[in-house]
Amino acid sequence: MDFSDSSEIAEFRSGLRTWLVDHTITPEAEESEAMFLKRWHQVLFRGGWVGLSWPTEYGGKGLSNAYDVVLNEEIGASGAPDAPRIGYMGRAFLQWGTEEQRERFLPGLLSGDDYWCQGFSEPNAGSDLANLSTRAVKDGDRYRITGQKVWTSYAEYADYCILLARTGEPGGRHKGVSAFVVPMKSAGIDVRPIVAATGESEFCEMFFEDVEVAEENRIGAEGDGWAIAMMTVAYERGAADVGYLSKFGAALGELRTLVSSDGHVPPLARQRLGELEVRFRVLTEHVRRRLTEREQNDSLPGPEMSVDKILMTDVDQTLHRAALELLGPSVLTTGPGSRWLEKYIYSRAASIYGGSEQVQLNIIAQRLLGMPR
Amino acid sequence: MTATLHESEEDVALRRTVADIAERCRSTRAAEVDDHTSCWGALVRSGLTELRGADDDGAPLATVGQVVIVVEEMARAVCGAPLVGTLLATELQRLADVDHVVPDEALTVLLDQELRGLAADDALAWDAGVPVTHAVGLDGENLVVRALEGATGSQDLSRPVAVPAGDAELVGGTLDADARTAFEAFAHVVLAADLLGASGAVLESAIEYAGQRVQFGQPIGTFQAVQHLCARAHVQVEAQRSAVLFAAWSLDSGQGDVVPAIVAKAYGASAAVEVVEKAVQVFGGVAITWEFPAHRHLRRVLLDAEVLGNGSALSGHLFDVVEGRSDGLQ
């Protein structure tokens, strides 16, 4: 069993640490959070820090996924903006995509030049994703797509969407679902941002009216959509795959600094911060174990990632709830732009998106523990 | 289904050997008697009580990773053979550069009455089941040994405590601050493995039970409330396992980072108790009977959680370490 920071990793770590000190960025006036993170992604990419565990042919670095954890740890410790959330988007291409699709789409995804969104959920297909009804009808060498998506994060900025649509019979549940790459500038797509409870616009409604998509934009065969979606969400449940370790590390560091700024930490705060530190470190260690297993077994993520999602959500929600208490009522009495309150509200979404907490617990009980249905 | 980190062939064999001993403990134990002398004999014959003895160069005979395997498997049966106390006493002697301070006797450790740390006076010997006769403790930097009176009871039914009888005798070994930190780190990981084994095993049997026990015409395991209880507990067991594996690896890799050991014990202290409580809930009324083993697991994890600092104390300590306000010493 081995979690080692080999000498190569140690060298990588110290190189990255130095680089982060020299490459801080701050949001420009009027720059949205999404665009700021896109700019940061590009800066990181030019520094050579993105796509570490992705194949070199497509702009990655071909390293073991232990490097993704190091990236997360170091970004978190430095307090820089989050690591890019690309770890889960686009993995489908490695497994199901054609060579042509990989060459066409992956370099832009990794470099941050192209922004991607994920069009899975619909008004009547939330937890019950298999109830999705957006249709893709074959028409010669193309498909015509009609339907409605909702909660699509960052769709208003996106260049491409990974879209799930039904190519088989209506009501066919998991069967007859296919996955497509849809260029967001295609005719017939109407994107309407939804203002989130944080006050930011994070997600959108998307309306598709007879949108033409070339056959070569289908990922995998017709009917592979469900398996592609399940693999994508499995990656989305890993704290290193979505860059969340870095986010929590930075938040915890900032909170520690804020609470101890006058040099005196009340005993209760000391214990609370210590407990958060324990939780955060257990998550990090768990992620390292998971990625080591993935590497040792040469396996793709599966239902075990629901364990990771629960752990990740617990850290997210415990941390941000504790922050409100530790920072006191000033977080609530300030006007618009109370960042810690926004972060707290967003943490409440963590047990909803990417498969709700209850859905994860169903998966663990039935698929990992084999409990009867 | 769950992929796990590869264990070497040697480790797999080790786990099997210990699991056999634990299984015999489980299947032969009567509800009324806690006699673990045959378990102890089997552990001794397999050399498992000496895992942290010193080789010719003073290095331990086995890795922390191997110790963790042995401790976890025995804890699954809540076995009362004084394995953990012996391992800690042996580690303490090795770190203090002394060896078998009381030849041919089994030793455990002396803790203060609050169980927070090693002690010499006003101390009690923890994990002092048969055949333990002496315990090693610490007086300042000096290692001491004391003979014990017979074991008195403990709420951890299979793991009695004992009161020292004789005076504390110096044995020539000393423990400087670094060695003491190293001892505590080792002890935290061992306790975390004990918590993992005792909580993981009872959860597994609760899940099995939920598949068989029928109410309302169906196995209770089909009820989502029961499934979610088990799933939550499973997450806590997996997280404990990750923390224990990582901490063991950290100590074995010789980088001297004791933080993962503190994390493993601090997390395990609260998580293991919650896991066993959830298992008790799944069993229903039968878990509240003396005969049923669930309460033995509960008692074991409750006491383990307190040894060398409970979750709250260690969390505060961890904050100090991270903030650089302390050098890792308790």
Ligand SMILES: Cc1cc2nc3c(=O)[nH]c(=O)nc-3n(C[C@H](O)[C@H](O)[C@H](O)COP(=O)(O)OP(=O)(O)OC[C@H]3O[C@@H](n4cnc5c(N)ncnc54)[C@H](O)[C@@H]3O)c2cc1C
């Ligand atoms: C911030 C945010 C960003 C998002 N981004 C995207 C995105 O980019 N792309 C995308 O496709 N989707 C996205 N989503 C949508 C997200 O995946 C869905 O919200 C989620 O799947 C839950 O669906 P729902 O909101 O319809 O809730 P519902 O499915 O209606 O669930 C409501 C409640 O019922 C519970 N419930 C439902 N079914 C069960 C069951 N079988 N057992 C027990 N309890 C159950 C749920 O746990 C929940 O508590 C995002 C959501 C949020 C909040």
